[in-house]
Amino acid sequence: MLTNFNQQLYNRRRRANAQGLILSMVAMGLGLAVLLWILFVLLSNGLAALDWNMFTKDTPAPGSEGGGLRNAIVGSLMMVGLSVLVSTPVGILAGIYLTEYGDQSKTAELTRFVTDIMLSAPSIVLGLFVYAIAVATVGNFSGYAGSLALSLIAIPVVMRTTENMLRLVPSSLREAAFALGAPRWKVSTMVTLRAAKSGVITGLLLAVARISGETAPLLFTALNNQFFSTDMGKPMANLPVVIFQFAMSPYDNWIRLAWGGALLITMAVLVLNILARVFFREKISA
Amino acid sequence: MVSVAKRQRLQDFFFHRLTQTFSLLVLIALTGIIASLFFNAWPVFKKFGLHFIWYVEWDIINEEFGAAIAIVGTIASAGIAMLIAVPLAFGIAVFLTETCPVWLRRSLGTSIELLAAVPSIIYGMFGLFVFAPIFADYLQVPLQKVLGGMPLVGFLFGGATNGMGILAAGIILAFMVLPFIAAVMRDVFEVTPPILRESAYGLGCTTWEVVRKVVLPYTQKGVIGGVMLGLGRALGETMAVTFVIGNANRMPTSLFSPGTSIASTLANEFGEADDFHIAALFALGFLLFVITFVVLAMAKILVLQTEKAKGV
Numbered sequence: 159m160l161t162n163f164n165q166q167l168y169n170r171r172r173r174a175n176a177q178g179l180i181l182s183m184v185a186m187g188l189g190l191a192v193l194l195w196i197l198f199v200l201l202s203n204g205l206a207a208l209d210w211n212m213f214t215k216d217t218p219a220p221g222s223e224g225g226g227l228r229n230a231i232v233g234s235l236m237m238v239g240l241s242v243l244v245s246t247p248v249g250i251l252a253g254i255y256l257t258e259y260g261d262q263s264k265t266a267e268l269t270r271f272v273t274d275i276m277l278s279a280p281s282i283v284l285g286l287f288v289y290a291i292a293v294a295t296v297g298n299f300s301g302y303a304g305s306l307a308l309s310l311i312a313i314p315v316v317m318r319t320t321e322n323m324l325r326l327v328p329s330s331l332r333e334a335a336f337a338l339g340a341p342r343w344k345v346s347t348m349v350t351l352r353a354a355k356s357g358v359i360t361g362l363l364l365a366v367a368r369i370s371g372e373t374a375p376l377l378f379t380a381l382n383n384q385f386f387s388t389d390m391g392k393p394m395a396n397l398p399v400v401i402f403q404f405a406m407s408p409y410d411n412w413i414r415l416a417w418g419g420a421l422l423i424t425m426a427v428l429v430l431n432i433l434a435r436v437f438f439r440e441k442i443s444a
Numbered sequence: 445m446v447s448v449a450k451r452q453r454l455q456d457f458f459f460h461r462l463t464q465t466f467s468l469l470v471l472i473a474l475t476g477i478i479a480s481l482f483f484n485a486w487p488v489f490k491k492f493g494l495h496f497i498w499y500v501e502w503d504i505i506n507e508e509f510g511a512a513i514a515i516v517g518t519i520a521s522a523g524i525a526m527l528i529a530v531p532l533a534f535g536i537a538v539f540l541t542e543t544c545p546v547w548l549r550r551s552l553g554t555s556i557e558l559l560a561a562v563p564s565i566i567y568g569m570f571g572l573f574v575f576a577p578i579f580a581d582y583l584q585v586p587l588q589k590v591l592g593g594m595p596l597v598g599f600l601f602g603g604a605t606n607g608m609g610i611l612a613a614g615i616i617l618a619f620m621v622l623p624f625i626a627a628v629m630r631d632v633f634e635v636t637p638p639i640l641r642e643s644a645y646g647l648g649c650t651t652w653e654v655v656r657k658v659v660l661p662y663t664q665k666g667v668i669g670g671v672m673l674g675l676g677r678a679l680g681e682t683m684a685v686t687f688v689i690g691n692a693n694r695m696p697t698s699l700f701s702p703g704t705s706i707a708s709t710l711a712n713e714f715g716e717a718d719d720f721h722i723a724a725l726f727a728l729g730f731l732l733f734v735i736t737f738v739v740l741a742m743a744k745i746l747v748l749q750t751e752k753a754k755g756v
Contacts, residue, residue, distance in 0.1 A: 174650070179652060183539055184535065185531065186536045189535075196562070200569075203573075255464050260467065268471065278740050280733065283481070287480055287481065310473060317467070343460075346459070371561075371566075373683050398565055405568075424563065427561055428561065
């Protein structure tokens with residue numbers, strides 16, 4: 159009787175185990191299947207749209223044939239580039255402060271906490287904020303405002319990765335430099351930062367990847383521009399907003415271009431992410 | 445010698461202040477965001493007061509604005525997304541930490557992380573062009589046939605079956621936040637000390653029992669934190685939602701009916717809005733920021749607590 163009961167219990171537990179593990183495998187399979195499906199759709203539609211004109215012609219007028227994404231690609235590159243130029247020094251120096259100076263202080267704790275929240279804050283609200291301070295006050299949409307909105311997203315990313323990477327630098331390295339009489343700023347910039355270089359570059363790459371796909375913050379800051387323009391004081395075309403506008407339109411040609419642009423952005427983002435990983439791995443093995 | 449020391453001290457002082465200023469920028473930005481949103485939304489808050497939050501009206505022509513429709517759309521789509529994404533993410537995390545063969549772990553883990561990096565506009569386009577038509581034909585129509593006539597729940601499946609709506613937006617959102625949640629869950633599962641896990645196995649526990657009764661209780665807070673992180677993302681997501689939610693300023697009456705979320709209202713209307721309408725949109729943005737801030741702050745605190753537990 160008892161052995162029978164034990165056997166039953168054992169069987170029940172084994173069944174529960176099998177069920178749970180099979181369900182977890184199904185979850186993994188389903189998740190991967192959907193995500194691969196998305197990538198497949200992107201690749202097949204995007205590759206069909208990809209041609210040389212995409213890089214040499216500007217966005218076409220509604221309903222017309224041909225055209226490309228040159229102005230949007232250039233605009234995106236300029237805005238992302240400028241915001242990298244801004245957010246790199248700011249993010250790295252702020253990261254240095256959090257590790258080297260404000261290690262335990264209450265302000266540093268609070269800054270860290272707020273930075274982490276800003277990492278996932280809704281980007282459209284950051285766009286609203288930049289609209290309020292840099293578009294409404296000036297009176298026109300501009301590439302600068304777009305860059306500012308992107309920087310607000312990039313800075314927390316750079317800051318937190320820099321901080322985490324600096325933390326990995328052994329303190330004996332710092333102490334050795336201090337013992338040689340090096341001032342603190344030299345220790346921070348020339349010893350610890352240099353030791354954490356590849357990690358910091360990882361952070362930068364991730365930040366670039368993050369902002370190059372952001373659409374929402376550009377909607378009310380850079381807006382869009384149908385024509386080729388390198389004047390950042392004016393509204394500026396950019397890939398994400400063009401994709402958004404074109405994909406929502408009823409024109410087949412626009413939708414085709416939207417897929418092409420979507421493929422370009424995704425590839426850029428994935429390549430940046432993979433590069434970041436490669437950099438980081440080199441550091442680990444070094 | 446003295447002058448060198450003096451100069452270095454001065455340089456140090458400036459370097460200290462410089463880095464400090466930059467790190468304080470984040471706090472300044474946060475207060476700036478809250479202040480500027482509130483300031484720009486003030487005309488609306490002054491006119492409608494707190495009533496704005498549950499006022500079911502979004503009438504641009506008569507300038508009658510309430511946030512209720514957008515809030516319901518936001519919470520419903522994010523809620524549906526969580527219902528779908530959390531069990532899936534849990535399954536993925538369990539698979540990656542327990543059952544997956546070691547040689548596959550890293551590549552599968554990396555691919556999940558890479559998928560978290562895919563821009564949300566891609567999910568939106570996928571939703572609009574590929575998912576919505578399939579969803580309409582193979583899910584909405586059969587569901588409506590089977591469940592539409594049922595008492596009590598029937599109304600949930602009423603309405604047009606064009607593939608757009610709250611449920612479609614929720615499903616697309618679910619797949620967008622899935623990689624985030626799965627990655628956090630996997631990370632916190634890995635925090636469980638091997639000794640606890642091995643002791644449980646030593647007592648004869650099955651893998652499932654180890655997960656349910658050892659790993660999950662141990663990492664509870666971190667798991668909830670990961671879920672709330674995903675929720676924060678889902679609430680504030682613009683692009684993945686805007687493409688498929690249908691963008692209608694009506695109170696949704698069923699899972700299939702088109703609605704709108706705070707973020708998609710902003711994305712759709714801001715470009716053509718004028719004074720008071722803009723203020724109303726700022727008021728929506730302010731509410732969204734406050735909601736996500738609270739959710740993300742709670743998530744952060746819970747994740748921090750698990751990480752602290754690891755340190756002990």
